[in-house]
Amino acid sequence: MAFDTMIGAYIINSSKDTYTISELAQEYLNLNVKAVEELTGKGKNFTLYRDMQPDVLSKTVGIYPYVINKVSRKIDGLFKENNQEQLYYDIELPLVRALADMEYYGFKVNVNALVEFSKELQEKIDVVTKEIYTLAGEEFNINSPKQLGVILFEKLGLPVIKKTKTGYSTDAEVLDELSDRHEIVEKILEYRQLVKLKSTYAEGLLAVINPHTGKIHSSFNQTVTVTGRISSTEPNLQNIPIKLEMGRKVRKVFIPSNENYQLLDADYSQIELRVLAHITDDENMINAFLNNEDIHTSTAASVFGIPKEEVTPIMRSRAKAVNFGIVYGIGDFSLAKDLKISRKEARMYIDSYLDRYPNVKRYMHDIVEEGKEKGFVTTMFKRRRYLPELKSRNFNIRSFGERIAMNTPIQGSAADIIKIAMVKVHGELKKRKLKSRLILQVHDELIVEVFKEEKEEVEKILSEGMQNAVSLKVPLVVEVKSGNNWYETK
């Protein structure tokens, strides 16, 4: 592949909203070039090139080949300065083809099962809706937070827990707190769950099934996220339900193309914490992974200062929340909210965590300093994110910047690693002319549609490709599961 200015510019600065030739010409060449959109118009005024006069067309687009060449050379020069050539040429560019193939190949869907699922949901919604109307004493639009707020907090007199910019908050967190005070609350929660499933996942997915292929062909965007992850749209296949059983059933409709195939689902175990252990070189955390311990249990034992055998389920789940928070650049405020404890208590958890993982503590401090000095932080493979927030005089903005500084190298390095694995797996399947295809990535997980006769071979390519994508100070552990639909791969 020659050069891709959009992806190139994304590597230079991942925080921009768009990477049009017009903007890149302005930024990198100080050149004013008309945007294509100015020529074609948009919406109802949109005009195709073929419907324009050649002289009008050439006035704008005629200069593009020249500009693209100039911008490309400029960006390539910046790669050298930033030491980002490997990231661009060995990871992002080959990934283009892997993602294109994933989009083109698609994920087969059992349409009849999805239609049935939709009907079942509607029946349940009808029942719950009537119950809500009866308990409220009137009919109203349950989907409207405004109308719902009036019912809950004015008519029924429930206490206001939290407010939004525009009125009463009615989110799940608030409703959970109110669930003991009125029967209607749990019905609202149930209603929300059902409606979410029906609109986003049943009807939403049915609407994007390609009638020719019977498959869903998502778009995988390579230049959207600031951390280096890929994103998925129309539909988003990276947020298909899994946590709650009712939602998880959606996965039953995702199936292999035909009876000669199965699904393989391989996911990294705790990749972000492993990356953290590697980056910080923290002995305690590295040893936990080297000994293949359950990291949350191990953290609980460390933080509470007891043997692992004595860790209770509650202690483990607290430690899990702290691990989670650490990866996100912990604040006592959000941890307190997560665990429903006081801010002071949360602070104590964090402090004892950092005492037990001293190198993590040093890292969290140093990375913020580095971000301030250089103006950006980097991932293991030199992906950059600029952090103007760190210089803000506003405490909230600055604190936000500090959490980003702590989180981005972790989340971003994990993104680098799975991209490397994808390029390897995609390349290997192609090289060996196998019938199996990589069809989806969900941040720490790869899904392959495997030709049954190739199962053993492909399972090895997949798990070894992922495990050996990079060599860290801790092993990368990959779990592979198979099934005749996505639900079964658990």
Place this chain on the structure above:
DNA sequence: CCTGACTCG
């Protein structure tokens, strides 16, 4: 912390 889709107004 990082996302995208749906609904309302």
Place this chain on the structure above:
DNA sequence: ATTCGAGTCAGG
């Protein structure tokens, strides 16, 4: 009729 911000909730 269309657009947009806000609220909510699905995933990592």
